[in-house]
Amino acid sequence: MSAIPRQLADLIDSCSGYWKGSMHHILNNRGRLCLIVLVCSLMSVPATADEQARADKPAAAGKYPAFGLTEPQATLKHGAKVYETYCAGCHGPKGDGQGPAARFLDPKPRDFRTGQFRFSSRPSGELPTDEDLMRTIKEGLHGTSMPAWNLLPEQDRKAVIEHLKTFAPEVWSNAAPAAVTVVAEDPFYGLDRSEAIARGEKAYHGLAQCYSCHPVYVAPAALNEARASYGMPPLASVRPDPRRSKSTTNESGDALLPPDFTWNKLKRGEDLRELYLTVANGIGGAAMPTWKGILSEEDLWGMAYYIQDLASRRPKLVTENDLKDRSHMIEAAEAERLAYEKAESERQKAEAEAARTAQENAQPAVTVPATA
Numbered sequence: 001m002s003a004i005p006r007q008l009a010d011l012i013d014s015c016s017g018y019w020k021g022s023m024h025h026i027l028n029n030r031g032r033l034c035l036i037v038l039v040c041s042l043m044s045v046p047a048t049a050d051e052q053a054r055a056d057k058p059a060a061a062g063k064y065p066a067f068g069l070t071e072p073q074a075t076l077k078h079g080a081k082v083y084e085t086y087c088a089g090c091h092g093p094k095g096d097g098q099g100p101a102a103r104f105l106d107p108k109p110r111d112f113r114t115g116q117f118r119f120s121s122r123p124s125g126e127l128p129t130d131e132d133l134m135r136t137i138k139e140g141l142h143g144t145s146m147p148a149w150n151l152l153p154e155q156d157r158k159a160v161i162e163h164l165k166t167f168a169p170e171v172w173s174n175a176a177p178a179a180v181t182v183v184a185e186d187p188f189y190g191l192d193r194s195e196a197i198a199r200g201e202k203a204y205h206g207l208a209q210c211y212s213c214h215p216v217y218v219a220p221a222a223l224n225e226a227r228a229s230y231g232m233p234p235l236a237s238v239r240p241d242p243r244r245s246k247s248t249t250n251e252s253g254d255a256l257l258p259p260d261f262t263w264n265k266l267k268r269g270e271d272l273r274e275l276y277l278t279v280a281n282g283i284g285g286a287a288m289p290t291w292k293g294i295l296s297e298e299d300l301w302g303m304a305y306y307i308q309d310l311a312s313r314r315p316k317l318v319t320e321n322d323l324k325d326r327s328h329m330i331e332a333a334e335a336e337r338l339a340y341e342k343a344e345s346e347r348q349k350a351e352a353e354a355a356r357t358a359q360e361n362a363q364p365a366v367t368v369p370a371t372a
C-alpha cells in the first residue's frame with residue numbers, strides 16, 4: 001500500500017471489490033496498471049480549434065532561438081500542453097523521466113534531457129528524425145509501458161515532438177545532423193525466406209557476434225562453423241549460460257537485458273524494415289553497435305529475416321487450440337441464442353394468441369333480436 005501514491009490509492013479505493021484487490025496486486029507487482037489509471041486521470045480536454053487558431057496567429061520565434069530552435073511559439077505552447085496532458089505522468093514535467101508513475105515502471109521512461117534515443121533511422125548515438133519520433137509515438141514501444149498514441153491528432157504529435165526538443169536544446173540545435181541510413185533494397189524479396197534466414201543465422205553467429213550480448217541459438221559446432229566461414233578462429237566457450245542474454249546497463253546505469261528474440265517482445269515491432277534499421281544502426285544508449293557499411297547488405301537483411309523468424313517462435317498467449325475452443329464456444333453461444341430467440345418468438349405468439357382468444361370469449365354473445 002505504501003508503495004502507491006495517495007492520489008492513485010484514493011482512485012483505487014473508490015473502485016469496488018475485485019477491482020480494488022486486483023489493482024493493488026498489479027500495481028504492487030507489475031506497476032503496469034498505474035499507467036492506465038494515471039493516463040486516464042491525466043487526460044483533459046485538448047485545446048479547442050478556436051484556441052489553436054488564436055495561438056497560431058503570431059508566429060513569433062520559439063523558446064530557444066539562440067539554439068536555432070525557432071518553431072513558432074504557438075506550436076511550442078500547444079506541444080507543452082499536449083506533453084503535460086499525456087506524457088508528463090511518466091516522462092516527468094521536466095522531461096527527466098521522473099514522472100509520478102516512473103517508479104513503478106521497468107524499463108524507465110526516457111529522460112529527454114540527455115538527448116539519447118533508441119529507435120532511429122540514423123546510426124546509434126545520433127538524434128532520430130522527426131519521422132522516427134512520430135513513428136515511436138504513434139506505435140508505442142511494444143512490451144514496455146510506452147503507449148501507442150495513434151488516437152492523438154497528428155498536429156498534437158507534431159507539436160509534442162517540438163516540445164521534447166526543448167528539454168535538450170543544445171543537442172537538438174546541432175545544425176548538421178548525420179545522414180539517415182540508406183535502407184538498401186531487400187536482396188531476398190520474393191525469394192524463399194529460408195535462404196535469408198540461413199544467411200542471417202550465419203552472420204549473427206559469425207562476424208557480427210550478436211551472441212556476445214544476445215543468446216546463442218545454435219549448437220557449439222554450428223557456432224564455430226559460422227565463425228570459420230568468416231575466417232574467425234573457433235571458440236572453446238562463450239559464457240557459462242550462452243542460451244541467456246548477457247546483462248548490461250543502459251546510459252543511466254540501470255540494468256538492461258538484451259532481448260532473447262524467442263521470448264521478449266521487440267520494442268520497435270517486427271517489421272523487416274525496422275529490424276534492418278535496428279541491426280544496421282545499432283541502439284544508442286544500449287551499447288549495441290552500428291553495422292551498416294561493415295557487414296554486407298545480404299548479411300544485414302539476412303539478420304532482419306532471422307530475427308523475425310526467431311520472434312515468430314515466441315510462445316503465443318493464445319494458442320491454436322485456444323482459438324479452436326473459442327470457436328466452439330462461439331458456435332455454442334450462437335446456437336443458444338438462436339434457440340432462445342425461437343422459443344421467445346413462440347412464447348410471444350402463444351401469448352398473443354391466448355390474449356386474442358380471451359378477448360373473444362369475454363365479448364358478450366351477440367344476441368339476435370327475436371322476430372315476433
Ligand code: HEC
Nearest residue numbers: 035086087090107108109110117118119136144145146160
Ligand atoms: C505510461 C508511461 C508513459 C507515457 C504516458 C508516455 N511514455 Fe514515452 N516512454 C515510456 C517508457 C517506459 C519509455 C522507454 C522505453 C524503453 O526504454 O524501452 C518511453 C520512451 C519514449 C521515447 C523514446 C523513444 C526512443 O527512441 O528512445 C519517446 C520519444 C517517448 N517515449 C515519447 C512519449 C510521448 C511524446 C508521450 C506523450 C504523448 C509519452 N512518451 C508518454 C513510457 C511512457
Ligand code: HEC
Nearest residue numbers: 208210213258259266267268269278279286287288303307
Ligand atoms: C553490446 C551488446 C549488444 C550487441 C553486441 C548486440 N546487441 Fe542487440 N541489443 C542490445 C541491448 C542492450 C538491447 C536492448 C535495448 C533496449 O531494449 O533498450 C538490444 C536490442 C536488440 C533488438 C531489439 C530492438 C527492439 O525493437 O526492441 C534487436 C532486433 C537486436 N538487438 C539485434 C541485434 C543483432 C542482430 C545484433 C548483432 C548484429 C546485436 N543485436 C548485437 C545489446 C547488444
